[in-house]
Amino acid sequence: MTQLIPQGQPGEHTLPDDLNQSHAGAAIAAKPVGGGVARRGFLQRTGTGAAALLLAGVTGKVLAAAPTPGDPNRVKLSLIQDPQTEQAESTPDPAAAPDQRVGYAIVGLGRLSLNQILPAMSQCKYSKVVALVSGDSDKARKVGRQYGVREDAIYDYHTYERMADNREVQVMYVVLPNGMHAEYTVRAAAIGKHVLCEKPMAVSSVECQRMIDACRKAQRFLMIAYRSQYEAMDRMIARRVKEKQLGPLREFIAGNSQNVGDPAQWRLNLALAGGGPLPDVGIYCLNAARFLSGEEPHEVIASVFRPADDPRFREVEQSVHFVLRFPSGWSATCMASYASHESRFFRLQGAQGWAEMNPAFGYNGLQMRKGTLVEGKNATIDITIDPENQFAREIDHMSLCVARNQTPHTPGEEGLQDQRIVEAIYESARSGRAVRIAQPPGPTRGPDPDEETF
Numbered sequence: 252m253t254q255l256i257p258q259g260q261p262g263e264h265t266l267p268d269d270l271n272q273s274h275a276g277a278a279i280a281a282k283p284v285g286g287g288v289a290r291r292g293f294l295q296r297t298g299t300g301a302a303a304l305l306l307a308g309v310t311g312k313v314l315a316a317a318p319t320p321g322d323p324n325r326v327k328l329s330l331i332q333d334p335q336t337e338q339a340e341s342t343p344d345p346a347a348a349p350d351q352r353v354g355y356a357i358v359g360l361g362r363l364s365l366n367q368i369l370p371a372m373s374q375c376k377y378s379k380v381v382a383l384v385s386g387d388s389d390k391a392r393k394v395g396r397q398y399g400v401r402e403d404a405i406y407d408y409h410t411y412e413r414m415a416d417n418r419e420v421q422v423m424y425v426v427l428p429n430g431m432h433a434e435y436t437v438r439a440a441a442i443g444k445h446v447l448c449e450k451p452m453a454v455s456s457v458e459c460q461r462m463i464d465a466c467r468k469a470q471r472f473l474m475i476a477y478r479s480q481y482e483a484m485d486r487m488i489a490r491r492v493k494e495k496q497l498g499p500l501r502e503f504i505a506g507n508s509q510n511v512g513d514p515a516q517w518r519l520n521l522a523l524a525g526g527g528p529l530p531d532v533g534i535y536c537l538n539a540a541r542f543l544s545g546e547e548p549h550e551v552i553a554s555v556f557r558p559a560d561d562p563r564f565r566e567v568e569q570s571v572h573f574v575l576r577f578p579s580g581w582s583a584t585c586m587a588s589y590a591s592h593e594s595r596f597f598r599l600q601g602a603q604g605w606a607e608m609n610p611a612f613g614y615n616g617l618q619m620r621k622g623t624l625v626e627g628k629n630a631t632i633d634i635t636i637d638p639e640n641q642f643a644r645e646i647d648h649m650s651l652c653v654a655r656n657q658t659p660h661t662p663g664e665e666g667l668q669d670q671r672i673v674e675a676i677y678e679s680a681r682s683g684r685a686v687r688i689a690q691p692p693g694p695t696r697g698p699d700p701d702e703e704t705f
């Protein structure tokens with residue numbers, strides 16, 4: 252069985268054993284399991300109560316407590332609602348002060364960084380942006396001014412390694428075209444930085460393994476940014492499945508499509524993208540089938556379509572359909588397209604009910620419904636919960652993992668397993684046959700994100 256990360260195991264939360272000592276490196280030291288102190292023991296020593304979570308900043312000092320319900324540090328306001336019958340108005344817990352947050356370098360200032368990730372930083376409680384990496388220095392300076400990043404913390408792809416000397420940078424968030432993820436992750440690990448890498452992890456399973464090995468060797472964490480796994484409604488469905496509320500699973504149906512424009516964009520270039528809609532948007536369907544069910548598929552049959560007369564699809568497929576079969580007898584039927592109007596949805600059906608999201612996978616506007624028997628009638632129930640910024644949740648999860656020396660919920664192994672399945676899907680489409688998928692050699696996920704701290 253492979254270890255997820257050498258310095259921490261799923262379920263085993265560890266903290267550096269001397270949080271009051273300054274660390275020599277730029278990042279919080281990720282100590283081996285044996286060198287850490289079990290979280291429970293540490294919390295008893297500090298006397299802050301079992302629910303308190305401690306954050307250590309760049310200096311390695313105990314810097315802030317993130318209070319949880321019942322904790323004396325929690326901000327207390329009188330309740331208007333009856334908590335037995337109504338959701339209490341939530342009062343944000345105190346966030347870590349700016350000088351105590353985990354520092355990020357954003358690598359690549361494209362659409363996702365500018366439109367989602369950087370704005371989301373203002374909603375983070377434990378994270379801050381301290382450096383930018385871009386091939387366009389004018390853009391980077393403007394963005395730096397907007398987000399308060401110093402000019403001497405703006406780098407390009409040639410000066411990347413100089414960040415080794417920037418102690419404020421603890422995590423490099425790689426937001427580059429897919430074909431560049433492996434190189435910039437390996438280079439980040441080599442200078443002692445933790446890595447948060449966008450999906451898909453890379454363009455081959457060989458590259459994914461190289462990224463895992465590089466981070467393991469450097470004793471740095473690697474997390475893949477599967478934001479849906481940190482999104483509240485997706486998490487609610489995964490919990491219902493675990494509690495068997497849907498009964499035995501039978502089918503999953505999912506689609507993720509968008510109509511792409513510019514034929515010159517990197518998403519249509521095989522080397523930079525690793526494929527067409529499958530690794531870009533189809534991966535959400537694939538990852539949801541695995542994460543919502545907690546099961547791993549053992550076989551896939553797939554087909555892809557590439558029209559000869561559309562200049563957008565000279566190198567990559569226009570659409571993909573695949574059916575994943577799972578050992579317990581259910582199947583997931585998924586499709587993804589680059590030539591259909593935006594459409595994102597899934598439905599998970601069990602013997603006793605179903606749960607769906609439509610839209611699913613998006614940044615906002617998500618809707619959830621469930622179907623179940625109520626008083627002898629087939630009922631459909633809409634569930635709408637307060638939206639939260641998925642990017643802020645996933646980034647703060649990474650920060651808490653760095654501070655606690657804990658394996659992220661979606662480490663490199665999670666991305667590697669998706670990439671193995673992507674390769675099996677393409678192989679099935681090429682051969683026209685069902686392809687077996689090996690079970691991963693060990694767990695692919697770390698501990699669940701701590702809902703209370705979000």
Ligand code: NDP
Pocket residue numbers: 359360361362363364384385386387426427428429449450451476478517531
């Ligand atoms: P963009 O094309 O908008 O941005 C990519 C950026 O990478 C560019 O702006 C550029 O930044 C930099 N870059 C460096 N070299 C190249 C190159 N050869 N070609 C193109 N860009 C280059 O892409 P996105 O922001 O949409 O996607 C980036 C990553 O994020 C991808 O891996 C994608 O899959 C993922 N993604 C994830 C989403 C999610 O919801 N989690 C949603 C959208 C994307 P600069 O000019 O600063 O150097």
